[in-house]
Amino acid sequence: VYRGSVKDFQGFDANQDAEALYNAMKGFGSDKEAILDLITSRSNKQRVEICQAYKSLYGKDLIADLKYELTGKFERLIVSLMRPPAYGDAKEIKDAISGVGTDEKCLIEILASRTNQEIHDLVAAYKDAYERDLEADIVGDTSGHFKKMLVVLLQGAREEDDVVSEDLVEQDAKDLLEAGELKWGTDEAQFIYILGRRSRQHLRLVFDEYLKIAGKPIERSIRGELSGDFEKLMLAVVKCIRSKAEYFAERLYKAMKGLGTRDNTLIRIMVSRSEIDMLDIREVFRTKYEKSLYNMIKEDTSGEYKKALLKLCGGDDDAAGEFFPEAAQVAYRMWELSAVKVELRGTVQPAADFNDDGDAQVLRKAMKGLGTDEGAIIEVVTKRSNAQRQQILKAYKAHYGRDLMADLKSELSGSLAKLILGLMLTPAQYDAKQLRKAVEGAGTDESVLIEIMATRNNQEIRAINEAYQEAYHKSLEDDLSSDTSGHFKRILVSLALGNRDEGPENLTQAQEDAKKLADVSSNDSSDSLETRFLSILCTRSYPHLRRVFQEFIKMTNHDVEHAIKKRMSGDVRDAFVAIVRSVKNKPAFFADKLYKSMKGAGTDERTLTRIMISRSEIDLFNIRGEFIDLFDKSLHHMIEKDTSGDYRKALLALCGGED
Numbered sequence: 001v002y003r004g005s006v007k008d009f010q011g012f013d014a015n016q017d018a019e020a021l022y023n024a025m026k027g028f029g030s031d032k033e034a035i036l037d038l039i040t041s042r043s044n045k046q047r048v049e050i051c052q053a054y055k056s057l058y059g060k061d062l063i064a065d066l067k068y069e070l071t072g073k074f075e076r077l078i079v080s081l082m083r084p085p086a087y088g089d090a091k092e093i094k095d096a097i098s099g100v101g102t103d104e105k106c107l108i109e110i111l112a113s114r115t116n117q118e119i120h121d122l123v124a125a126y127k128d129a130y131e132r133d134l135e136a137d138i139v140g141d142t143s144g145h146f147k148k149m150l151v152v153l154l155q156g157a158r159e160e161d162d163v164v165s166e167d168l169v170e171q172d173a174k175d176l177l178e179a180g181e182l183k184w185g186t187d188e189a190q191f192i193y194i195l196g197r198r199s200r201q202h203l204r205l206v207f208d209e210y211l212k213i214a215g216k217p218i219e220r221s222i223r224g225e226l227s228g229d230f231e232k233l234m235l236a237v238v239k240c241i242r243s244k245a246e247y248f249a250e251r252l253y254k255a256m257k258g259l260g261t262r263d264n265t266l267i268r269i270m271v272s273r274s275e276i277d278m279l280d281i282r283e284v285f286r287t288k289y290e291k292s293l294y295n296m297i298k299e300d301t302s303g304e305y306k307k308a309l310l311k312l313c314g315g316d317d318d319a320a321g322e323f324f325p326e327a328a329q330v331a332y333r334m335w336e337l338s339a340v341k342v343e344l345r346g347t348v349q350p351a352a353d354f355n356d357d358g359d360a361q362v363l364r365k366a367m368k369g370l371g372t373d374e375g376a377i378i379e380v381v382t383k384r385s386n387a388q389r390q391q392i393l394k395a396y397k398a399h400y401g402r403d404l405m406a407d408l409k410s411e412l413s414g415s416l417a418k419l420i421l422g423l424m425l426t427p428a429q430y431d432a433k434q435l436r437k438a439v440e441g442a443g444t445d446e447s448v449l450i451e452i453m454a455t456r457n458n459q460e461i462r463a464i465n466e467a468y469q470e471a472y473h474k475s476l477e478d479d480l481s482s483d484t485s486g487h488f489k490r491i492l493v494s495l496a497l498g499n500r501d502e503g504p505e506n507l508t509q510a511q512e513d514a515k516k517l518a519d520v521s522s523n524d525s526s527d528s529l530e531t532r533f534l535s536i537l538c539t540r541s542y543p544h545l546r547r548v549f550q551e552f553i554k555m556t557n558h559d560v561e562h563a564i565k566k567r568m569s570g571d572v573r574d575a576f577v578a579i580v581r582s583v584k585n586k587p588a589f590f591a592d593k594l595y596k597s598m599k600g601a602g603t604d605e606r607t608l609t610r611i612m613i614s615r616s617e618i619d620l621f622n623i624r625g626e627f628i629d630l631f632d633k634s635l636h637h638m639i640e641k642d643t644s645g646d647y648r649k650a651l652l653a654l655c656g657g658e659d
Helices: 014-025 032-040 044-058 062-069 072-082 085-097 104-113 116-130 134-141 144-154 166-179 188-197 200-214 218-225 228-242 244-256 263-272 278-289 293-300 303-313 325-339 356-367 374-382 386-400 404-411 414-424 427-439 446-455 458-472 476-483 486-496 507-518 529-537 542-556 560-567 570-598 605-615 620-631 635-642 645-655
Strands: none
Touching: 014 032, 014 044, 014 062, 032 072, 032 303, 044 062, 044 072, 062 072, 072 263, 072 303, 085 104, 085 116, 085 134, 085 263, 104 144, 104 228, 104 244, 104 263, 116 134, 116 144, 134 144, 144 188, 144 228, 166 188, 166 200, 166 218, 188 200, 188 228, 200 218, 200 228, 218 228, 218 620, 228 244, 244 263, 244 278, 244 293, 263 303, 278 293, 278 303, 293 303, 356 374, 356 386, 356 404, 374 414, 374 645, 386 404, 386 414, 404 414, 414 605, 414 645, 427 446, 427 458, 427 476, 427 605, 446 486, 446 570, 446 605, 458 476, 458 486, 476 486, 486 529, 486 570, 507 529, 507 542, 507 560, 529 542, 529 570, 542 560, 542 570, 560 570, 570 605, 570 620, 570 635, 605 620, 605 645, 620 635, 620 645, 635 645
């Protein structure tokens, strides 16, 4: 099925189009609208024919005339569209290695994403256009392992056999693990050989096998073992093996997000993918960034340049509101990855040679007399496990007859006080306190209720119920019921029971559950859509729900999260989405919340503090890994940039390291 956004123009006449372009550029000024309308609605093959017809009719070079008549980004875009794909790639690479410095990102994008045939055509076009050898030019302009991998990719010799050997898949996964994670230093040659030569189908299975045996995705190992441009190139290769559409969607998003636009990247991708997989890129973009590519281009560009880009984009997926096969495949792959068991690790471990009485003395000394030694308090509290902190509380009381919590409260202030006092509570006491704050007073903080209730396991929920009753002499269920309403109340009350199944998946039941979730035809009010989702999402075990979500994608070609967003609204939608994301990948769910708490102007310190405390002994190490995978920056770096003073010191201590 053709997945480009630009197709052959019906009733095409090269001479007629050449004449129209000549007239658009004749005389004073030029008709830019006519030029962009014509060129963006013809396929590349047809544009080449127009160039030939223009030369025959007028004895002039069409590309030279376009360069003369047009300016700036619009000129670059239109001229790029006139070149055959291989010559377009050749021009991009020539520009990337000419002059002072090298545009490594351009080299990476092109050589990591092209097929064998596209690479062969590129090499030939480069030779024809510049009378130079592309490999020799790249070797002369790059170095080290980065150069070696580029040369391997330039051969266009990736295996193309769809028949995959399971034994070789297992061996390659094992070899990659031994070349990186299990080796002192890194055997880069092994990474180059396997990632540069094996077929796409084979490598996808290798990546799945690697996740099983290493307990982490291959991307995370590459980040840990490789560096610089070589690391970026290998990550691009892996992303293109997994999904080229997802790779280009991410490149386009990064080209436009934030201040300024990387127009060279935007033009290159919009031109090069317009007749290959632009529809797939649009679908993945809409699903991944919850915004259409069309709208992002519309907001980020202007004038004829914007109009031409929107023509190449080919449509607005926000208006269509659909979910498509390529996006479904990406979603399905993510569900499969999430089903692989990965060891959860906190960043705070019990201190060796722990002495509760000694720690109590250190804390007393830090708060005695004039001033407070916040550094000493941070050092003790953030480097002890919660169980050890509970022992320190008792030792402090026994030794000094004083309440350590009260002393800390009187000596500390602001964000640091909230963080340190939160760490001194048991996890259940802390969650109970956060829930109480969310429901008391005017208004309700639904986001806190959702975050805690949607992510805690049965044992944690039961402990929270006990802590809540003990602290506030009321049941959590009663407070949730009195402070919320409708389906949202029913979801929270169901979760508050702590009665989720804990067994393995049941395929037959999962297929029935998926069918129930997919059924939009029921008119029975007692079996409403929300009721059906509640009866499944709030009660089934995590392994079973993962299978339900996979069956849902097979059945509907939709991701369940997309279906929830499309068919529900408000707090009900947010609660169900949180459950789905928690089931799919809980560390990624918290990584996303941490990122949102710090991005943009201001910091949501309440969310930042709550997550850093509650996940520090459970999965904060995993959250760090997901954070850097999702946002290309470390949690440590973002905390360091976004906070200050002793609060920052304490958060960084909990974070546990720079990735």
